[in-house]
Each structure stands twice: as C-alpha cells, then as structure tokens.
Amino acid sequence: MKILVLNGSPKKKSDTFRLTDAFLKGLNKDGKHDVTIIDVIDKNIAPCRGCFGCWQQLDGHCMIQDDQNAILDLYRDSDIIIWSFPLYVYGMPSHLKALLDRTIPLVQMKMVQMPDGTVRHEPLADFSRIHTLVISGCGFPDWEGNFDGLKIQCKNSFGNLDMVCVPETPLLNVPHAAPFADPLLERFTKAGEEYEASLTLSPETIAELERPMIPAEDYIRNVNRSL
Template identity: 75%
Template sequence: MKILVLNGSPKLKSDTFRLTDAFLKGLNRTGEDEVHLVHVREKQISPCHGCFSCWQRGDGRCVIDDDQNAILDIYREADVIIWSFPLYCYGMPSHLKAVLDRTIPLVKMKMVQNPDGTVRHEPLVDFSRVHTLVICGCGFPHRKGNFDALRAMCRACFGNPTMICVPETPLLNVPEAAIVAEPLLEGFERAGEEYAAALTLSPETISGLEKPMIPMEEYIRHVNGG
C-alpha cells in the first residue's frame, strides 16, 4: 500500500505530528507499506497562480517550477493520503493550503453533478480508491464549533474523509502532562492498527482520540499560567 503523509506543521517538533507518527507506527506495523513522508515546511511551494494552464494542457502538471509536481506524482499514485497539521485560524496552515490548492492539475475543468446535487470537477485520475485521513491538532480546549469550518472544507475537498480533530495538543510537549499525553499517543498507535485492517476508524475510536486530555477549565487555567 502506498501512503502519502503531508506534515503541514511549520514546526520542527510538531505536537500534531507526534500523534501522526504514533498512528503510522500502528498503521505500518509490518513495515510492508511504502510510506512517503513530506514535511511541507522543507519544500518550496508557491501559492497557486490561478492561471489554469494545467487545465488547458490536461497533463496533471503545474506550470510553476517548484516542489509541487514531485508531490503530485506521489499524490496521484497513493492509496492512503494523510493530512497532518495544526488548526490555524480554523483551517489549514497557509503553506499546506498551497499544496491543496495546487492539486487542481489532478482534476479537469469539466464539471459533474453529484447525486446529492453538489457539483465537482471531473478527476483526471481515478481517486475513488483513495482513502483520505485528516489528523488535526489545536490549541483551544474542546470547544463547540472549533473544527466546524475545517470539517466542512475537508468534506468538500476530500469527499468523506476520516477525521481526527484533537483539542489541547500543546499538552503533548508539557512534561508534567505526560500522564495524559502518553495514553493518547498509545491510542493513536492502536488506531493506526485499526486503520490498517479496515482503512477506516470506528466512531468510538475517533471520539476516544478526540476526548480532551484534561477538563476545559483546568486547561484554560494552565494556559493562563494559573
């Protein structure tokens, strides 16, 4: 199985990527998968120019000569695509969003209607076999609406991806919080095993991983230095 992991945190030591790394350990337990790990912060990815020359040519390539075409080569071959990133202003960090924007060479200008009435561009390659997983960490405690915009965008862009949205992820680098962080990391590793077997996760597994590590009031007190 070919797995593409897009690590979109700009940080060398990403809280979110620690979770993703644990997940990958469980996912590729046998070591048989071909894992392509892309740390987007190390890549040169310009914003999309909006020129649509990719649609005129229809060759699945972007006219901008930077690292995106190499990512597109892996993207179009992958069986599983994992988007790992921290929540930034209720969405994706901008450099990762540039990667997403610049996947448009992989669809055509031609529009097709979905059975539910929504409209999409016809894909250039068959993505129906692709399983997309989103792992997103964030700085807020469990808070109503925090991930709503991101969930809507991911549903629209990726179909119906499996999503794990984790609150309070900065606790992962607080040594005193290891007692609550370690079980979460172990949970991610087990989830990776579950995903390897079924290419999806049960709602119970997802809600277990999204559970706040500590109560909201305690987290806010800690953040505020109290």
C-alpha cells in the same frame, strides 16, 4: 500500500505530528507499507496563480515549476494520504493550503452534479482508490465550532475521508503532562492498526481520539497560569 504523509506543521517538534507518528506505528506495524513523509514547510510551493494552464495541458501537472509537481506525482500514486497539521485560524496553515490549491491539476474543468447535490470537477483519472485521513491538532480546549470551517473544507475536498480533530495538543510536548498524553498516543497507535485493517475509523474510535486529555477548565487555568 503507498502512504503519503503531508506534515503541515512548521515546527520541528510538532504537537500534531506526535499523534501522527503514533498512528503510523500502528498503521505500519509490520513495516510492509511504503511510507513517504513530506515536511511541507521545507518545500518550495508557490501559491496558485489561477492561470488554469493545468486545464489546458491536462497532464496532472502545474505550470509553475517548483516542488509541487513531484508531490502531485506521489499524491496520485498513493493509496492513503495523511494530512497532519495544526489548526491555524480555524483552517489549515497557509503553506499547506497552497499545496491543496495546487492539487487542481488532478481534476479537469468539466463539472459533474453529484447525487448529494454538490457539484465537482471531474477527476483526471480514477482516484477512488485513495483514502484520506486528516489529523489536526489545536491549541484551544474542546469547544463547539473550533474545527467547523476545516471540516467543511475537507469534506468538500477529499474522497474516502476520515478526520480526527484533537484539542489541547500543546500538552503533547509538556513533559509533566505525559500521564495524560501517553494514553492518547497509545490510542492513536491502536487506531492506526484499525485503519490498516479497514481503511476507516469507527465513530467510537474517532470520539476516543478526540476526547480532551484534561477538562477544559483545568486546561485554561494552566495556560493562563503560565503567562
């Protein structure tokens, strides 16, 4: 399978990417898949200009000549796309959102009413083969609503979607938190194996991956103590 990983953390030592890396170890444990990792922050991806030139030429490319067209080629050719990024102000980081906005050339103007009542643009080709996994880390402890905006955006944007939203991810780069972080990384590797076998994750597995490493009160106390 062709796996495209869009790493949306701007940091060299991404908390979230540690999880994604552990997941990939399970997903590609036999090394038989073709994995491409893109550090999106290093790419030249301008914001969408809203010209809709892509809907005139309908060739799956954007009018802006920068790094996005090569990403669109990889995107439409993938079997699995993993979006790995930190939660920024309840959504995805702006450089990654620019990439998402500029996937518009993969659909056309024609609108379709779906059985669930939503309205979509018709895809340029049959992309139903593509499975999407979102792995997002965040700095807060677990609280109802932190990921709500992101979840709605992803549900409306992607087909065959699984999402894993992980609280307290800065702990992943704190050496003395390893006793809490390492078991989570092991769960991500196991989840990668599950995903390879079924191209989805069970609700039980997602709950295990999203389980806070330490209680919220301890996390908040430790963060505030370091100030």
